[in-house]
Amino acid sequence: MSDGADLAAVRAGITEYYTGKVKKFGATPLGVDWTCVATQQMRFVQLLRLCDFASPFSLNDLGCGYGALLSYLDWRHADCAVDYLGVDLSQAMLTRARRLWRDRSNVSFAHGHASPRLADYSIASGIFNVQLDQPRDLWERFVVATLDQLHGSSRRGFSVNFMRAPPDGAPDRQGVYSTVPQRWADYCAAQFAAATEVIEGYGLREFTLIVRPSLGT
Amino acid sequence: MGARMLDDDIYIGSFLDLFNVRFAPTPFSGTAEFFGGIEEMTELQKQFEIFRAKRPFSEGAALLGLGGLYNARAKNRWRDLLENLPDNGDQKISDALAANFRKEPPLPCYMMAHDSRPKGENVVKIYEGDRPLFYLEQTYLTISLPMAPRRKHPAKKAKKKK
Numbered sequence: 001m002s003d004g005a006d007l008a009a010v011r012a013g014i015t016e017y018y019t020g021k022v023k024k025f026g027a028t029p030l031g032v033d034w035t036c037v038a039t040q041q042m043r044f045v046q047l048l049r050l051c052d053f054a055s056p057f058s059l060n061d062l063g064c065g066y067g068a069l070l071s072y073l074d075w076r077h078a079d080c081a082v083d084y085l086g087v088d089l090s091q092a093m094l095t096r097a098r099r100l101w102r103d104r105s106n107v108s109f110a111h112g113h114a115s116p117r118l119a120d121y122s123i124a125s126g127i128f129n130v131q132l133d134q135p136r137d138l139w140e141r142f143v144v145a146t147l148d149q150l151h152g153s154s155r156r157g158f159s160v161n162f163m164r165a166p167p168d169g170a171p172d173r174q175g176v177y178s179t180v181p182q183r184w185a186d187y188c189a190a191q192f193a194a195a196t197e198v199i200e201g202y203g204l205r206e207f208t209l210i211v212r213p214s215l216g217t
Numbered sequence: 218m219g220a221r222m223l224d225d226d227i228y229i230g231s232f233l234d235l236f237n238v239r240f241a242p243t244p245f246s247g248t249a250e251f252f253g254g255i256e257e258m259t260e261l262q263k264q265f266e267i268f269r270a271k272r273p274f275s276e277g278a279a280l281l282g283l284g285g286l287y288n289a290r291a292k293n294r295w296r297d298l299l300e301n302l303p304d305n306g307d308q309k310i311s312d313a314l315a316a317n318f319r320k321e322p323p324l325p326c327y328m329m330a331h332d333s334r335p336k337g338e339n340v341v342k343i344y345e346g347d348r349p350l351f352y353l354e355q356t357y358l359t360i361s362l363p364m365a366p367r368r369k370h371p372a373k374k375a376k377k378k379k
Contacts, residue, residue, distance in 0.1 A: 025286075029282065030282070030286060036281045037280045037281075038261045038267060038280045038282075039261070041265065042260070042261060042264055201260075202260050202264075203259065203261055204257060204260075205252055205253060
């Protein structure tokens with residue numbers, strides 16, 4: 001198979017997985033495979049450290065699910081106008097998102113694996129975790145392709161999160177991709193000539209990677 | 218309490234377990250890479266102040282998904298049970314957890330049940346520095362909920378035939 005066909009197969013598996021989740025659990029944290037509202041929002045706290053809320057900005061939310069980020073923005077950043085675009089692979093997820101946020105201005109959703117627009121910032125929460133039965137090297141090609149897209153569609157930077165690899169010798173969880181921060185921080189720094197920041201120690205077995213354009217570029 | 222859970226009283230143990238896992242001693246405690254258990258809860262409390270005055274435990278439990286995954290009826294009955302704990306027990310649990318999280322380090326927490334039928338037992342009991350599990354050398358903040366079996370309805374009297 002070509003690289004494009006390989007990645008299409010990966011995305012098809014992701015689509016099937018999350019469509020199943022949202023059909024089972026609806027527009028809830030469980031419907032996007034998080035344990036609860038609190039941990040879901042803890043991830044938003046970390047990812048949004050990327051953004052400067054002092055003035056309005058546009059934001060792409062890749063793997064937006066049912067748009068849970070909008071609730072969090074309403075709660076903690078209601079005084080900042082955010083032009084929001086949610087992008088997701090699953091049409092079933094987007095149906096719920098559009099229903100939930102239909103009366104909301106400055107909000108739109110798009111189907112696909114990449115944002116159709118350039119925004120100030122992009123975030124992606126949890127999209128690299130569910131490797132399922134894909135080989136690790138293929139999954140990492142999916143990560144590379146996605147990071148490249150995030151970089152290409154973000155003027156002021158992007159942020160993503162990853163599950164933290166267990167300590168040496170401990171087995172990884174079946175079907176879950178985990179890694180160490182340096183792996184992808186180094187990739188982004190070199191590939192995008194970017195400044196990277198790794199955030200850890202916020203109570204979850206994961207880390208958040210923030211990627212901003214280097215001041216010199 | 219059985220009066221509130223009805224046929225779902227068989228799930229009470231699983232609700233207690235959900236709490237006990239989320240508030241358990243953290244595995245690999247002290248390593249930068251591994252969190253979970255009470256350390257995860259501590260970070261969530263710092264960020265969101267989930268347990269606080271005028272926010273009963275039942276609301277925090279809902280935010281933490283402590284009502285289980287699959288059974289909406291049982292989850293709603295469990296929440297109803299928590300909301301109706303005697304003597305403002307729902308808020309007392311929240312206050313005890315908030316106070317525990319202000320300590321350095323907070324104790325892991327363990328939730329259990331006791332028989333509420335004897336006189337004076339129909340209250341939420343909270344023990345700090347308790348060792349509820351003999352097989353773990355671990356000190357906990359223990360919270361015990363008052364519970365009693367469901368009362369059986371008296372058999373309906375048969376109507377007399379005229």
